[in-house]
Amino acid sequence: MPGRTPRKSTDSASAQLADFKVGVDNVIFSVDTAQNRLLVLLVMRHEDPFVGQWSLPGTLVRQGESLEDAAYRVLSEKIRVENLYLEQLYTFGGPNRDPREATHSFGIRYLTVSYFALVRLAEAELIADGVSGIAWYPLKQVPPLAFDHNQILEYGYRRLRNKLEYSPVAFEVLPELFTLSDLYQLYTTILGEFSDYSNFRSRLLKLGFLHDTGVKVSRGAGRPASLYRFDAEAFAPYKDKPMVFI
Amino acid sequence: MPGRTPRKSTDSASAQLADFKVGVDNVIFSVDTAQNRLLVLLVMRHEDPFVGQWSLPGTLVRQGESLEDAAYRVLSEKIRVENLYLEQLYTFGGPNRDPREATHSFGIRYLTVSYFALVRLAEAELIADGVSGIAWYPLKQVPPLAFDHNQILEYGYRRLRNKLEYSPVAFEVLPELFTLSDLYQLYTTILGEFSDYSNFRSRLLKLGFLHDTGVKVSRGAGRPASLYRFDAEAFAPYKDKPMVFI
């Protein structure tokens, strides 16, 4: 398209195109039902930019590798996990978001595609190799992170709050068996106070996708609670419907 | 981190990293209230891969340019528009999604960050420069597109349907002044039958963010309808609340 680009440059566009390295960074959440805390997985950096600082687990994308493959690869390098929920979050690609852009060769940009993941704490075994620091951090205690990772984390947390309201992601982070109180605590710690416990119970139970196993557990004082299990099949009718789990 | 990469390769990671060109592609929706059709903006390709085929308006990202800037740049090259809603949609970056990866130099990958935009038809003047084909296509009549753009479009359409249910994006595509029937038609053409018109009216009106201008318009037979205006301030209380506009 000759003669119409509104910028300070020639029309042979390739002259001014940016070259990119592409990374993926994972925001991996879990919950500690015992202590009732939302956790996020962080890793210590051992390489050049931001050495010694905590960061989201990420990697650069390799030749022939899809973005999602790369996301799974980092994950599998850090934790051994049975089930996990993974979805793409947001892409950060502005100039100057990575210090390597300035130091390295000429004009390379660093773009990152962030992914959002949920895992069950009990099923996620951290891979400690002696060298790399890796830890579940309570969200409230997350330190300043490398790169723009605090921003990415904030983005992931927003996504978590949204998804919690109208999709059954709660059951991706809760243990396989959980009490209704666990479920309620999860909602309140993430969304804040939002409903009476008693009403929450009856609403959820009426929907019919929580099955009472009959097993009772006692945690400290009080009447023992029933352990429930999420029934994905029974949930199916609500899939893709605009339903709100307040 | 020496000695732990589970792949067929050396540890000096940079050897196997992919190099990327990054593009943005816009899924731009509007509605024709007269004919009651959902429209998407397509452009004819004049360059090498997929010459002569329709595609989403897109471009490659330039040096120093942010992703969003690039999205706005394409947009402003194609249409002159007063207001517009723009948000990032999804990033497609798998290998082999662009034929140039095979033909061009060694190992370059093409990644695209897609954006989702809504504009008012009356306020969007298409920029015809004699050369480039550009057109509003009714969604149902979209032909096979270049690259994986049909997939991106499908993704954008899904986003539109979702957003329509719990956010006031309808007022981004409707004209400034609209009748309640316009609004209802928009919802039904995009979401399908979902509610009685009478109930839809009273529900929306009770929420209090639609202001009756008092002006009446007559379109063919039937009683003239009032023109309404969306009041963003009055809507504010519902912002970020899990409210469904079914």
Added chain:
DNA sequence: GGCAATTTTGGTTACTCTTACTATAATTGA
């Protein structure tokens, strides 16, 4: 063992919202 505190569970009641439907008003076209 008994009692208080605690937590789960199962309600009740008033109120709001939704749904399905009916009726009336104001226009156009024949």
Added chain:
DNA sequence: TCAATTATAGTAAGAGTAACCAAAATTGCC
């Protein structure tokens, strides 16, 4: 002027919600 059409208004039954309350089953302490 009348029929068709579209907008607007309202109503009644039923479903769902919110704010409570009470009983049941445990722990911990005396």
